[in-house]
Amino acid sequence: MSYARALRCRKCGQEYPLQPINLCDFCLSPLEVSYDYKAMARGLNREKLLEGPVSMWRYRDMLPVEGKEVDIGSGFTPLVKADNLGRELGLEQLYIKNDCVNPTYSFKDRPVSVAVTKALEFGFDTVACASTGNLAASVAAHAAKANMKAYVFVPANVEPGKLVGAAIYNPVLVTVDGSYDDVNRLCAALAERYDWGFINIGLRPYYAEGSKTLGYEVAEQLGWRAPDCAVAPAASGLCFTRIWKGLDELSMLGLIEPVDTHMYVCQAAGSSPIVNAFQAGTLHVHPVEPNTIVQSIAIGNPADGYYALRVARQSGGGACAVSDEEAIDGMKLLAQTEGIFAEAAGGVVVGALRKLAASGDIKRNELTVAFITGAGPRTQGIVEDIVRPFTVRPVLESVEEVLGVGA
Numbered sequence: 001m002s003y004a005r006a007l008r009c010r011k012c013g014q015e016y017p018l019q020p021i022n023l024c025d026f027c028l029s030p031l032e033v034s035y036d037y038k039a040m041a042r043g044l045n046r047e048k049l050l051e052g053p054v055s056m057w058r059y060r061d062m063l064p065v066e067g068k069e070v071d072i073g074s075g076f077t078p079l080v081k082a083d084n085l086g087r088e089l090g091l092e093q094l095y096i097k098n099d100c101v102n103p104t105y106s107f108k109d110r111p112v113s114v115a116v117t118k119a120l121e122f123g124f125d126t127v128a129c130a131s132t133g134n135l136a137a138s139v140a141a142h143a144a145k146a147n148m149k150a151y152v153f154v155p156a157n158v159e160p161g162k163l164v165g166a167a168i169y170n171p172v173l174v175t176v177d178g179s180y181d182d183v184n185r186l187c188a189a190l191a192e193r194y195d196w197g198f199i200n201i202g203l204r205p206y207y208a209e210g211s212k213t214l215g216y217e218v219a220e221q222l223g224w225r226a227p228d229c230a231v232a233p234a235a236s237g238l239c240f241t242r243i244w245k246g247l248d249e250l251s252m253l254g255l256i257e258p259v260d261t262h263m264y265v266c267q268a269a270g271s272s273p274i275v276n277a278f279q280a281g282t283l284h285v286h287p288v289e290p291n292t293i294v295q296s297i298a299i300g301n302p303a304d305g306y307y308a309l310r311v312a313r314q315s316g317g318g319a320c321a322v323s324d325e326e327a328i329d330g331m332k333l334l335a336q337t338e339g340i341f342a343e344a345a346g347g348v349v350v351g352a353l354r355k356l357a358a359s360g361d362i363k364r365n366e367l368t369v370a371f372i373t374g375a376g377p378r379t380q381g382i383v384e385d386i387v388r389p390f391t392v393r394p395v396l397e398s399v400e401e402v403l404g405v406g407a
């Protein structure tokens with residue numbers, strides 16, 4: 001059973017029934033799922049959670065769903081002790097939450113699994129989304145599993161591998177001549193006109209909740225404790241806020257000790273409105289025109305930027321931007337130390353870790369979790385300079401001569 005009881009305005013507190021709506025009629029602020037935490041605390045304990053499936057759905061009772069879940073096997077991804085990368089950066093207790101290994105290769109499978117489950121519950125036969133690429137793939141895959149129709153809208157300049165990554169599931173794939181922010185505006189207009197379940201518009205309050213499982217899993221995988229520091233990338237900022245919410249809920253439910261995790265948000269310098277605001281000491285996010293190769297997080301007008309800022313500030317964390325070059329170096333370093341091929345957003349996380357460790361913001365002995373949210377192979381073009389093979393004839397002598405090995 002679900003403990004979700006209403007949608008609640010994050011600003012004025014007005015409550016609404018659990019319907020596919022995402023904005024408050026009174027103040028136009030985003031709505032969020034509100035739960036009966038007292039009942040949840042009575043109904044849940046660690047043992048019960050451990051009996052659940054080895055996927056994000058082991059936390060089903062903490063998610064706002066009633067119907068049978070649309071499950072392609074998302075979540076419960078590895079938490080890897082990153083000793084090699086940690087040695088390189090001067091961090092002794094560094095862990096990587098490797099969300100590259102989700103079914104469609106990014107963390108988006110978590111929120112989408114919840115949102116598509118809700119779409120079915122609400123009786124939609126069609127789902128849709130605005131995406132920088134990863135979300136499109138995840139929505140299309142979940143729609144395929146749920147026998148629903150999917151419309152996915154992406155900017156025309158999205159990487160070719162991301163188009164293939166969505167098209168393989170046979171959605172109606174639409175490229176839009178504009179930026180992600182243009183695509184988002186277009187989808188808001190479409191959502192008013194068509195009775196489609198827009199994953200990151202009308203279904204956004206439910207979609208948001210899926211990313212809490214990142215926080216839940218990390219705490220469970222650390223032996224039921226929150227990390228000292230967490231570093232995660234931000235596009236809209238939503239996932240960042242939900243990692244925090246996941247940890248916070250566990251402590252509220254008495255499943256872990258009170259949380260004192262410093263939350264660090266990172267962005268590419270060419271699209272860093274949240275980091276800019278943090279560094280300027282304001283909670284007001286000024287939109288920017290993205291100019292970065294880190295396209296998966298290139299959102300110039302982040303919908304949850306304000307809330308992400310609040311989490312970074314109130315948790316005693318921080319914000320960090322890295323250049324495209326630093327992001328690419330980070331991708332290579334992560335692959336070459338830990339064997340994880342992340343997309344450029346993962347490189348941003350590694351670049352930010354390097355800076356935060358060097359500046360002493362993150363101390364050498366603090367238990368730190370880096371969230372690597374998407375895999376690299378769909379955008380491998382940006383690191384193709386790495387390919388410098390030795391060329392030999394198919395005989396031993398040629399190998400020995402070219403590689404300089406042998407007797």
Ligand SMILES: [Zn+2]
Binds near residue numbers: 009014027
């Ligand atoms: Zn309101």
